[in-house]
Amino acid sequence: MIQCPNCAKSVPDWSKECQFCQADVKGVARPRKSDFQRGTQIEKAAWIRPALYVAAGYSILGGLQNIGSGTPMLGGKPSPGTPTALFVGTGLVMMAVGCLSALVGVGLLTKVEIARRAAIPVSGLRILTSGLILVGSLLAGGVSSSGTIFNILDIVTAGLLVYLVRETD
Numbered sequence: 001m002i003q004c005p006n007c008a009k010s011v012p013d014w015s016k017e018c019q020f021c022q023a024d025v026k027g028v029a030r031p032r033k034s035d036f037q038r039g040t041q042i043e044k045a046a047w048i049r050p051a052l053y054v055a056a057g058y059s060i061l062g063g064l065q066n067i068g069s070g071t072p073m074l075g076g077k078p079s080p081g082t083p084t085a086l087f088v089g090t091g092l093v094m095m096a097v098g099c100l101s102a103l104v105g106v107g108l109l110t111k112v113e114i115a116r117r118a119a120i121p122v123s124g125l126r127i128l129t130s131g132l133i134l135v136g137s138l139l140a141g142g143v144s145s146s147g148t149i150f151n152i153l154d155i156v157t158a159g160l161l162v163y164l165v166r167e168t169d
């Protein structure tokens with residue numbers, strides 16, 4: 001909105017004349033869009049950096065958790081009905097994705113440029129593996145609530161990390 005110089009009422013930006021007193025308002029300065037856009041960018045940057053570091057920190061914790069739960073699966077015994085190869089394979093994938101995820105987290109916190117580029121594909125891997133494990137455990141009926149919550153949290157934070165890395169580019 002702009003202000004009429006004659007009657008001081010608010011009239012729309014696009015007006016050529018005041019709708020109240022018909023005064024010519026063509027010469028009145030319009031609010032600039034770029035000022036508004038600059039303002040929102042500054043606001044965004046203020047919360048997005050800390051959020052990126054939180055997501056990077058979780059990427060390390062989640063990665064270590066994945067290594068921790070994948071390791072015993074290599075020598076462990078699957079629940080009846082689960083093929084051993086699938087069980088051991090899942091353990092290996094969890095360890096590998098866990099390592100990558102932890103490395104990306106450390107790289108983001110220490111501002112290593114390659115970690116930013118690796119963050120998107122590694123987050124994709126996290127979403128894929130956690131999603132498959134989630135579906136697999138639901139189908140097998142062997143859902144442990146802590147494991148399920150961890151998998152959902154991992155998918156959400158991996159997605160968030162992709163968003164934050166793109167926003168801070």
Ligand SMILES: [Zn+2]
Nearest residue numbers: 004007018021
């Ligand atoms: Zn007016």
